[in-house]
Amino acid sequence: MTHSTSSGSSRARETEGRTRRGMKAWRLKLYVAGTTPKSLEAFDNLKRICEEYLKGKYCIEIIDLIKKPKLAKGDQIVAIPTLVRKLPTPIKKIIGDLSNKEKVLVGLNIVKKG
Amino acid sequence: MTFEEKEKDLTENFASLGFDLPALVKAKKIAIDYVKIERSEIEETGEYDLEGLFVRIASAIDSVGAKRIVLDTIEALFSGFSDDSILRAELRRLFGWLKEKGVTAIITGEKGENLLTKHGLEEYVADCVIYLDHRVNEQLATRRMKIIKYRGSKHGTSEFPFLIGEEGISVFPITSLALTSKAYHDRVSSGIKELDEMLDNKGFYRGTAVLISGSAGSGKTSIAAQYAASVCKGGKKAIYFSFEESEDQLLRNMRSIGLGLKKWVNKGDLKFVSNRGSGYGLEAHLVLAHKVIDEFKPDAVIMDPINTLLESGTLDEAKAMLARLLDFIKNKGVTLLMTDLAIRGEISEATEIGISSLCDVWIKLNMSVEGRTKQRLLNILKARGMKHSHEVRNLMISDKGLSIKDIEMYSPAAWPRSGLGSSGVPLSAEGGAR
Numbered sequence: 194m195t196h197s198t199s200s201g202s203s204r205a206r207e208t209e210g211r212t213r214r215g216m217k218a219w220r221l222k223l224y225v226a227g228t229t230p231k232s233l234e235a236f237d238n239l240k241r242i243c244e245e246y247l248k249g250k251y252c253i254e255i256i257d258l259i260k261k262p263k264l265a266k267g268d269q270i271v272a273i274p275t276l277v278r279k280l281p282t283p284i285k286k287i288i289g290d291l292s293n294k295e296k297v298l299v300g301l302n303i304v305k306k307g
Numbered sequence: 308m309t310f311e312e313k314e315k316d317l318t319e320n321f322a323s324l325g326f327d328l329p330a331l332v333k334a335k336k337i338a339i340d341y342v343k344i345e346r347s348e349i350e351e352t353g354e355y356d357l358e359g360l361f362v363r364i365a366s367a368i369d370s371v372g373a374k375r376i377v378l379d380t381i382e383a384l385f386s387g388f389s390d391d392s393i394l395r396a397e398l399r400r401l402f403g404w405l406k407e408k409g410v411t412a413i414i415t416g417e418k419g420e421n422l423l424t425k426h427g428l429e430e431y432v433a434d435c436v437i438y439l440d441h442r443v444n445e446q447l448a449t450r451r452m453k454i455i456k457y458r459g460s461k462h463g464t465s466e467f468p469f470l471i472g473e474e475g476i477s478v479f480p481i482t483s484l485a486l487t488s489k490a491y492h493d494r495v496s497s498g499i500k501e502l503d504e505m506l507d508n509k510g511f512y513r514g515t516a517v518l519i520s521g522s523a524g525s526g527k528t529s530i531a532a533q534y535a536a537s538v539c540k541g542g543k544k545a546i547y548f549s550f551e552e553s554e555d556q557l558l559r560n561m562r563s564i565g566l567g568l569k570k571w572v573n574k575g576d577l578k579f580v581s582n583r584g585s586g587y588g589l590e591a592h593l594v595l596a597h598k599v600i601d602e603f604k605p606d607a608v609i610m611d612p613i614n615t616l617l618e619s620g621t622l623d624e625a626k627a628m629l630a631r632l633l634d635f636i637k638n639k640g641v642t643l644l645m646t647d648l649a650i651r652g653e654i655s656e657a658t659e660i661g662i663s664s665l666c667d668v669w670i671k672l673n674m675s676v677e678g679r680t681k682q683r684l685l686n687i688l689k690a691r692g693m694k695h696s697h698e699v700r701n702l703m704i705s706d707k708g709l710s711i712k713d714i715e716m717y718s719p720a721a722w723p724r725s726g727l728g729s730s731g732v733p734l735s736a737e738g739g740a741r
Contacts, residue, residue: 226358235353258359262366265359269343272388273358288388289353300350 219243219251220280226273227259231290235274238291246303278302308364308376309341310383317341324475338367344387351389357397361404368410376405380415385426423455434458440466449590449624452478468590468628477594489514490692495607495642498537499530501711502670505687505696511668512692514640516633518662520647521672526683526702526709527646528552530670531609532561532568533709534644539571543606546578546599550615554579565708578603583615589628592616596632600641608636612646613662626662633665667691672702685711 223239225232236255243251258265258273268277268286278285278301287300297303309317317339321328331337340363368376381398388394405412416424423436436455451466469478494509497517503510511517519527531547538545549557557579558569571577580599600608610616617625636643647662649671663669668691673684683702687695701712 224359226362231354231356258362262362265363265366266340269345270359270363271342271344271357271384272349272355272360273362274355275359284348285350286348287350287352289351289355292353296350296352300352 218281219247219278220254221251222254222256222268222277222279224256224258224265224268224270224273224275224277227257232274234290234292235276238294238297239276242291242294242297242303246298276301308367308378309339310344310378310380312379313341314339324471326475335371338371338373340364340367342383344383346387349387355390355393357384357394357401360397361401364401364405368408373410375411375413378412378414380417382416382424382426435460468593470590470594477597489638489640491515491640496537496541497530498533498535499709499711501700502530502685505698505700505711506668506690507693507695509693511642513642514637515667515691516637516643516645516665517668517670518645518647518666519670519672520649522649522674525672525674526685526704527648527672528557528611529561529564529704529709530672530702531611531644531646532557532564532566535577535607535609536566536568536571538607539568539574539576542576544576544578544603545571545607545609546580546603546605547609547611548596549579549581549611550583551612553581557581563706564704565706578605589616589624593628593632597635600636600639605641607642607644610643610645612648614648617662629662630665663689673699682714684714 221239221243223232223236225235236253239253243253256264258270264270268275268284270277272288274288274290276287276291276297278287285301287297291297312320318328328337328339332339342360342363364376367373384394384398385391402412416426418438419425419427423438435457438453438455440451440453442449442451450469450471452469453466454462454464456462467478469476491513493513494511495513496503496510497506519530521527535545535547547557552560554572558572561568568577572579578599580595582595596608613629616629633643645662645666666689669688671686671688673686675682675684683704684699685702686697686699689695699714701714703710703712
């Protein structure tokens with residue numbers, strides 16, 4: 194609870210990934226609808242990026258809206274696949290198959306824009 | 308599916324139209340899903356589709372067994388996502404899918420510059436397009452709707468005014484497009500014995516429109532009130548729409564000519580509806596009149612005076628509105644008596660163009676100065692479907708009520724300058740000289 198690293202104000206530090214102790218600093222949710230090529234692709238791409246940049250600091254939860262349609266409302270999901278960064282805050286959303294690595298890194302604030 | 312208003316705002320807006328949204332939701336009649344799309348929160352990379360929206364719509368439909376769905380407004384998607392080609396393909400898929408499910412979808416959108424809608428939505432949802440418009444004309448706002456297309460259906464093509472009120476939305480079509488007004492053969496008394504005599508000895512036809520025009524103080528309201536009293540005396544009901552005087556003022560003023568109207572009001576046979584003619588838009592008057600007439604079910608309706616109505620809105624609009632109202636009233640077999648203020652004894656232009664043709668009987672009042680006294684002159688300009696007097700006679704107003712007498716001193720020189728021919732066309736010397 195004493196960690197302030199996951200707060201939105203410390204974006205610079207969070208990209209350096211100082212939170213090593215305790216819970217995972219990066220909580221990601223990937224929303225899909227059934228097992229489609231696009232969602233598989235998105236998961237593969239995400240896994241690869243996380244392993245490369247966030248190894249040991251992340252967890253990915255996959256939510257299949259076909260099985261749990263009620264969950265779409267909570268994160269305001271419209272497009273599929275949608276990746277939601279729950280932690281660190283603020284919440285970020287990336288839609289698409291995550292094939293463009295640079296965009297994903299920028300979108301998740303793993304690498305700063307520019 | 309709401310894209311712009313949250314559930315809370317929606318609830319409030321529904322309440323203003325007389326719908327209790329939370330109750331409907333509780334009774335599982337309606338499911339609401341607020342779809343928030345925040346462009347700034349969303350990054351796009353690679354291929355995506357709108358399956359998430361599909362899932363949400365399907366879940367909402369299934370939760371209440373919906374037969375109808377409203378998407379308000381789907382244009383929000385266009386501002387939320389940058390890839391138009393994906394959106395268009397997905398929308399096409401969405402509407403195809405909804406159709407397959409047998410769900411009627413109502414989609415709102417903004418008007419576009421060249422297209423019907425901003426993003427050409429009509430391309431996908433082209434079964435029926437209804438165009439709404441909100442115009443302000445001479446400070447009065449009117450809403451209109453028009454059906455632009457409706458596949459596989461005959462539909463009206465003109466613009467219809469509509470009103471949003473406490474009881475939802477009311478639209479006013481022009482009912483007399485085919486002129487199907489029923490003609491009644493029974494007669495009703497005008498309330499003045501001598502006037503009945505001038506009208507083929509029988510008075511007005513039931514279900515017709517009677518116009519009384521004249522200058523200020525010529526006795527229009529007196530005739531109208533006398534008619535109302537006579538209707539009530541005959542055991543029938545009347546509504547008096549007063550656009551200038553309040554109920555109290557009218558009751559007091561009419562007492563001075565021996566008309567006790569209060570007792571009919573107390574008995575529930577006479578109802579006054581007083582509001583300022585220009586206080587509302589024309590459509591609002593129309594709605595009010597519809598409502599009151601439907602509730603009260605009168606045998607006669609009096610509107611005093613209609614020129615104040617004509618002042619609200621443009622003449623064309625006023626004419627169209629009055630035509631609608633007249634139709635509505637006449638089709639119910641209700642007799643309508645209207646008064647109109649003619650400036651300086653002349654027929655006001657508005658009456659001339661707009662109203663006279665809609666009326667079945669037109670009685671004109673004139674003031675003339677005879678020696679030291681003013682006289683009220685009355686003549687019947689037209690009375691469709693009956694023999695009527697063409698004489699100009701004297702309207703007498705006393706504390707015993709109204710009566711009509713022959714003019715005593717016949718002196719042509721004392722007649723109003725624009726003497727009237729029997730057809731009602733002013734034989735004006737000035738007009739001919741110009």
